Amino acid sequence: MIMTAVTTTQKQGNLILQPVLGSRRFSNYWWATIVSFGGAGFFLAGLSSYFKVNLLPVGDATQLLFIPQGVAMGFYGIAGLLLGIYLWLLILWDVGGGYNEFNKETSMVKIFRWGLPGKNRRVEFSCRIQDVQSIRVEIKEGINPRRTLYLRVKDRREIPLTRVGQPISLSQLENQGAELARFLVVPLEGL
Numbered sequence: 001m002i003m004t005a006v007t008t009t010q011k012q013g014n015l016i017l018q019p020v021l022g023s024r025r026f027s028n029y030w031w032a033t034i035v036s037f038g039g040a041g042f043f044l045a046g047l048s049s050y051f052k053v054n055l056l057p058v059g060d061a062t063q064l065l066f067i068p069q070g071v072a073m074g075f076y077g078i079a080g081l082l083l084g085i086y087l088w089l090l091i092l093w094d095v096g097g098g099y100n101e102f103n104k105e106t107s108m109v110k111i112f113r114w115g116l117p118g119k120n121r122r123v124e125f126s127c128r129i130q131d132v133q134s135i136r137v138e139i140k141e142g143i144n145p146r147r148t149l150y151l152r153v154k155d156r157r158e159i160p161l162t163r164v165g166q167p168i169s170l171s172q173l174e175n176q177g178a179e180l181a182r183f184l185v186v187p188l189e190g191l
Contacts (some may be wrong), residue, residue, distance in 0.1 A: 014104035016183055018176075021163050022097025022114060023090040032087035039080020046074025093117060100161050102183060104129065109151065109184075111159055125159055135161075135181045137173060137190035147173050149180070152189070 041056065048054050048061035049070030055061070064070050098113035109132060111125040133152045140146040147167035150158040161180075162168060168176075174191065181188035 016100075016102040016180070018100040018161070020096070020098050020100065020113065020161075021165075022094045024094050024097060025165065027165075028087060028091055032084055032091060035080055035087060036084030039077050039082075039084050041077070042073050042080055043077025046070045046072075046077055049073065096164055098123075102129070102180065104183075111151070111161070127153055129184055131155075132184050132186050134187045134189050135177050135184070137177050137188065139170070139173070139190070149173065149177050 044055040045059075045061040045064065046066075048056060049064035049066045052062050061070075061073070064073065093116065094114050095116060096113060098111070101108075101110040101112070103110070107129045109127050109129055113123040115121050115123045131154050133154045136150040136152050136158065138146065138148045138150065145167045147162070147170065149161040151161055152158050162173070162176075177188050177191070
């Protein structure tokens with residue numbers, strides 16, 4: 001399932017549920033496809049130079065010398081295929097995906113994310129609403145811009161609430177931060 005909206009907030013009275021998009025975004029599908037095809041092409045070019053049989057649908061790699069060009073092509077092909085497999089597995093496991101739940105009925109905040117497989121695959125954080133000190137907005141512009149909302153807890157921990165990757169728009173960040181601060185009755189910092 002591909003979620004198109006990053007922070008589609010579902011608000012029902014005493015509950016706010018915000019899905020967080022993980023690795024199942026268009027750019028990851030795009031790069032996994034490109035890297036997989038590129039890696040397969042390089043690998044087939046390396047095999048073609050070794051067996052002197054053209055395995056590529058485009059071009060003729062039989063004219064390459066196996067040592068050193070064929071070996072280098074094969075090496076880059078294997079590296080590209082391994083990277084492609086890694087990207088496809090991240091998409092399959094939806095690493096970074098999850099949700100933020102703010103529930104006034106139970107007086108609890110629950111942050112959930114999927115991690116890499118293993119004993120810590122489920123990353124969960126929960127606390128009481130009374131322990132929330134503020135909602136903090138961090139805006140960093142430049143070559144690598146970052147626009148993030150943090151949940152600041154009374155023990156000075158800051159838990160990120162927004163996705164990793166492309167920054168969301170300033171108006172969307174401000175609206176989401178203000179809505180959470182009003183809902184939790186805490187101050188909004190950083191604006």
